[in-house]
Every structure is written in C-alpha cells, then in structure tokens.
Amino acid sequence: MFIAKVIGNVVATQKNAKFRGMKLLLVQPYISREGKLQISGSSVVAVDSVGAGIGECVLFTQGSSARLTPATKDAPVDAVIVGIVDALEVEGRLLEKP
Amino acid sequence: MFIAKVIGNVVATQKNAKFRGMKLLLVQPYISREGKLQISGSSVVAVDSVGAGIGECVLFTQGSSARLTPATKDAPVDAVIVGIVDALEVEGRLLEKP
Amino acid sequence: MFIAKVIGNVVATQKNAKFRGMKLLLVQPYISREGKLQISGSSVVAVDSVGAGIGECVLFTQGSSARLTPATKDAPVDAVIVGIVDALEVEGRLLEKP
Amino acid sequence: MFIAKVIGNVVATQKNAKFRGMKLLLVQPYISREGKLQISGSSVVAVDSVGAGIGECVLFTQGSSARLTPATKDAPVDAVIVGIVDALEVEGRLLEKP
Amino acid sequence: MFIAKVIGNVVATQKNAKFRGMKLLLVQPYISREGKLQISGSSVVAVDSVGAGIGECVLFTQGSSARLTPATKDAPVDAVIVGIVDALEVEGRLLEKP
Numbered sequence: 001m002f003i004a005k006v007i008g009n010v011v012a013t014q015k016n017a018k019f020r021g022m023k024l025l026l027v028q029p030y031i032s033r034e035g036k037l038q039i040s041g042s043s044v045v046a047v048d049s050v051g052a053g054i055g056e057c058v059l060f061t062q063g064s065s066a067r068l069t070p071a072t073k074d075a076p077v078d079a080v081i082v083g084i085v086d087a088l089e090v091e092g093r094l095l096e097k098p
Numbered sequence: 099m100f101i102a103k104v105i106g107n108v109v110a111t112q113k114n115a116k117f118r119g120m121k122l123l124l125v126q127p128y129i130s131r132e133g134k135l136q137i138s139g140s141s142v143v144a145v146d147s148v149g150a151g152i153g154e155c156v157l158f159t160q161g162s163s164a165r166l167t168p169a170t171k172d173a174p175v176d177a178v179i180v181g182i183v184d185a186l187e188v189e190g191r192l193l194e195k196p
Numbered sequence: 197m198f199i200a201k202v203i204g205n206v207v208a209t210q211k212n213a214k215f216r217g218m219k220l221l222l223v224q225p226y227i228s229r230e231g232k233l234q235i236s237g238s239s240v241v242a243v244d245s246v247g248a249g250i251g252e253c254v255l256f257t258q259g260s261s262a263r264l265t266p267a268t269k270d271a272p273v274d275a276v277i278v279g280i281v282d283a284l285e286v287e288g289r290l291l292e293k294p
Numbered sequence: 295m296f297i298a299k300v301i302g303n304v305v306a307t308q309k310n311a312k313f314r315g316m317k318l319l320l321v322q323p324y325i326s327r328e329g330k331l332q333i334s335g336s337s338v339v340a341v342d343s344v345g346a347g348i349g350e351c352v353l354f355t356q357g358s359s360a361r362l363t364p365a366t367k368d369a370p371v372d373a374v375i376v377g378i379v380d381a382l383e384v385e386g387r388l389l390e391k392p
Numbered sequence: 393m394f395i396a397k398v399i400g401n402v403v404a405t406q407k408n409a410k411f412r413g414m415k416l417l418l419v420q421p422y423i424s425r426e427g428k429l430q431i432s433g434s435s436v437v438a439v440d441s442v443g444a445g446i447g448e449c450v451l452f453t454q455g456s457s458a459r460l461t462p463a464t465k466d467a468p469v470d471a472v473i474v475g476i477v478d479a480l481e482v483e484g485r486l487l488e489k490p
Contacts, residue, residue: 001339001373003304003320007130008188010101012157014148015181016167024157026101026188028130032301032322032337043130045099045157050308059306059318059339061370064162064260064358064456068370069310076159076166076180079099082370083309090302090320105228106286108199110255112246113279114265122255124199124286126228141228143197143255162260162358162456174257174264174278177197203424204482206395208451210442211475212461220451222395222482224424239424241393241451260358260456272453272460272474275393295437295471297402297418326399326420326435344406353404353416353437355468358456362468363408376468377407384400384418 001059002029003037003085003098006052010045018075023048025081027060037090037098046079047072057098059083099157100127101135101183101196104150108143116173121146123179125158135188135196144177145170155196157181197255198225199233199281199294202248206241214271219244221277223256233286233294242275243268253294255279295353296323297331297379297392300346304339312369317342319375321354331384331392340373341366351392353377393451394421395429395477395490398444402437410467415440417473419452429482429490438471439464449490451475 004027012019025048030037046060049071058081066072066080088095102125110122123146128135144158147169156179164170164178186193200223208215221244226233242256245267254277262268262276284291298321306313319342324331340354343365352375360366360374382389396419404411417440422429438452441463450473458464458472480487 011185012181061372065370065372076163078159078163083306087305109283110279174261176257176261207479208475237423272457274453274457355470359468359470377404381403
C-alpha cells in the first residue's frame with residue numbers, strides 16, 4: 001500500500017457500468033526524503049471505500065487486491081482507498097493527522 | 099486508475115485472435131506538478147471499452163482488472179479505458195473537459 | 197500494453213520446463229516525447245505468440261494477462277507479444293511500419 | 295521481493311474491516327549502487343506477518359502474492375513482510391544484520 | 393521477464409513457513425543503453441527455481457506468474473528465476489555467457 005494525500009475528485013458520466021455510484025478520488029502518493037514525507041509527482045485515481053475527503057491522508061491498495069472491498073467487488077478498478085491515516089510514526093517522530 | 103489523454107491509435111493485422119474488433123488507443127497519462135496536471139512521457143496502449151476518441155481525457159485501468167469489462171473478457175490485455183472524464187476538481191479548481 | 201521494438205533474442209538451455217519451445221525476444225518499449233515516439237532505456241524479455249521478428253514494432257502485454265495466449269498458457273511468464281504493429285496514428289500523423 | 299528497512303508505523307482507525315488487528319509498517323526499499331546497498335526514496339506500507347520491528351531489515355512481497363500469508367488472506371492488501379533478513383552476501387562481502 | 397545478474401544471496405531465519413528451503417538470490421536487472429546491456433540500480437530478491445549461481449546471467453519472472461514454478465507454488469513470492477541465459481543476440485551482436 002502507499003500513503004497519499006487526497007487532492008481532488010473525478011467526474012465521468014460515460015463509463016463502465018460497474019463505476020456507477022463510485023466516488024473517484026485523485027490522490028498523490030507520499031515519498032520519504034531525508035526522513036521527511038513529501039508529495040510525489042504522480043497522480044492516481046482511487047475508488048473511495050472508507051469515506052475519505054479532500055485534504056486527508058489515506059492508505060490505498062493497488063492491483064488485483066483493489067477488487068477486494070465491498071465497494072469494488074468484481075469491478076475493473078486497480079486502486080482503492082482502504083483507510084484514513086490518523087498518525088504516522090517515522091524515524092521516532094510522531095506525525096498526527098499528516 | 100490513471101487519467102490520460104488519448105493521442106492516437108494503433109493498427110495491427112497480425113495479432114492474437116482475442117484482439118479482433120478491439121479498438122486500440124494510445125494514451126498518455128497525466129501527472130500532477132505544482133497543482134497542475136501535465137502530460138507525462140510514457141505511452142500506454144489501452145483497449146477502448148467506452149467509445150473514447152482522440153483528444154479526450156479518459157480514465158484507464160491496468161493489470162488483471164483490465165479484463166473485467168465486456169470488451170476485454172478473458173483477453174490477454176493489461177490496460178482498458180473505463181471512462182471519459184467530464185471534469186476534474188484539483189486543489190479546489192474545477193477543470194471541465196480537461 | 198506497450199509498443200516496443202524487437203531488438204534481439206535470448207537463448208537459455210537450463211530453464212523451467214514450460215519454457216521449452218518458446219521464442220524469447222528482447223524488446224525495448226517506446227515512449228512519447230514532444231509528439232515523437234522514442235526508444236526507452238528498459239529491456240523486457242517477452243514470449244513471441246504471433247511470429248514477430250527482429251526490428252519489428254510490436255504490441256506486448258504484461259502481468260497475469262500474459263498467460264492468456266495459446267503460447268503461454270499456465271507458464272511462469274509475465275510478458276508476451278500479442279500483435280505486430282502495421283501503423284500508428286499519433287497526434288494526426290500516420291507512421292507506417294514504425 | 296525487495297529488501298527494505300522498517301522506518302515507521304501507520305495508525306488508521308477508519309479502515310476496511312479486514313485491516314482490523316493488522317500491524318502496518320512503513321518500509322523503505324534498498325537499491326544497490328556500486329556494490330553497496332542504499333535506501334531508496336520510495337516508502338511502502340506493508341502488513342507485518344513475521345513480527346518485524348522498527349530498524350530491522352526485512353523482505354517484502356508485493357501484488358496478489360501479498361494475500362498468501364495467514365495474516366493477509368483475502369484482504370485488500372498489496373504488500374506484506376515475509377521475512378527478517380539476518381545476513382546478505384553481496385559481491386562476495388557478508389553483511390550481517392544489515 | 394527481465395534479464396539480470398545474480399549478485400548475492402539473502403539469509404532469513406524468521407520467515408513465512410512457505411519460504412523454508414527456498415534459495416533467495418539478489419539479482420540486478422540489465423537495461424539497454426545505446427545498444428549495450430548495462431546493470432541497473434535496482435535490486436530484486438528472486439527465488440531460484442533452476443539452480444542459478446552468483447555471477448550468472450538469468451531470466452526472472454515477476455508478479456502472480458512467479459508462483460507457477462514447482463519451487464514457488466502457492467507461496468507468497470513475487471519474483472522467481474526461470475532460466476539461465478546462455479547467449480543474447482542484441483542488434484546483430486552475439487553475447488555468449490553474458
């Protein structure tokens with residue numbers, strides 16, 4: 001899984017039938033540089049399965065495992081948000097609501 | 099999933115039997131840089147399952163999940179277009195027909 | 197899928213039993229830069245399932261979907277050539293036999 | 295699999311039901327440069343299935359195979375720690391407790 | 393698949409039960425630059441299924457397909473060595489025992 005920040009959402013009317021009712025969020029993964037977490041350049045679209053919102057730090061899963069939540073079962077999706085991160089402890093430092 | 103721009107199409111006569119009748123589009127994923135979406139350098143060939151056209155902004159799925167649309171069932175494909183993006187809201191800004 | 201140029205082949209005598217009789221080709225994916233396709237630096241070994249030859253531009257599939265051709269069924273392979281590209285149309289320009 | 299250093303842990307209260315009781319560790323993969331192992335910039339969140347701790351060098355598995363441990367069965371996870379590395383022998387040099 | 397050089401091995405006592413008896417090798421993928429194969433910076437840990445040794449050039453498979461050898465069946469592994477490369481022919485040049 002990767003940690004990411006929710007930066008936006010995606011609206012699509014013409015789409016695969018399995019996507020009806022899905023909330024599609026744009027997330028940016030964090031990378032770690034010299035002990036600090038930084039936003040990376042890539043943008044992934046992930047289905048929300050936990051009630052995440054813009055600006056929150058989330059945990060998302062990719063690949064075939066992304067189909068193993070109630071929100072994504074049997075759908076052609078490859079990324080799903082599976083948790084909202086309350087805190088991170090990195091190299092002994094605690095980051096709350098990162 | 100990733101957001102991408104459709105930049106071209108691919109013609110192949112000699113191919114796996116499952117590819118007959120498939121529309122193969124060349125797409126370029128977007129990345130996010132300083133709050134703006136930019137075209138990246140990589141080019142992916144994705145099967146169209148939603149009636150996408152050149153120049154449109156689309157959503158595509160990769161990996162085993164790419165086989166879960168009516169257009170790609172049981173075929174040796176690893177990328178499929180699953181939606182046409184009407185609008186994106188990124189960092190509070192609305193981008194229509196991106 | 198990715199578009200790639202076939203640049204060589206691989207000979208291996210000591211190998212998994214499922215690889216007997218398989219043609220293993222070395223391919224280099226193309227990337228798109230400023231509207232032009234260029235060869236990238238990575239080299240992938242893909243099983244040929246369509247009769248491709250050195251110098252040809254091909255389409256290849258990766259991941260679990262690579263096992264869905266008659267040539268690769270149930271084999272421990274993660275890349276297979278599924279088509280020979282006759283033409284590409286990129287940003288309105290037609291490239292024949294790219 | 296990749297070798298990585300465990301650098302932190304992740305706390306999430308609002309999450310997919312399958313994640314209850316899972317220990318989520320933040321790991322940084324090593325890369326090899328001029329015969330030496332160095333920490334790379336990316337950060338992956340992996341489920342611990344072997345009792346790993348902060349600072350340890352571990353082996354982790356990604357993709358669908360990450361669901362094949364007792365700790366991760368049928369869960370929407372894409373990375374799991376499967377071993378604690380006691381020693382590495384690289385280019386003839388032995389690195390204990392790397 | 394990728395071509396790689398075997399550069400070391402990994403010792404882990406505390407590990408998933410399926411890893412007992414597995415030989416874990418550290419391999420570095422080759423990339424192609426200006427017609428020459430060069431070692432890249434990444435290091436992958438792959439299970440040996442063909443009797444490979446340090447210094448040899450091998451072919452390895454990643455993802456779910458890595459579980460399709462007798463040595464790796466149903467195990468949480470994502471990379472396996474499936475062949476030892478005797479020769480490569482790249483851009484018309486033959487490289488024996490690369």
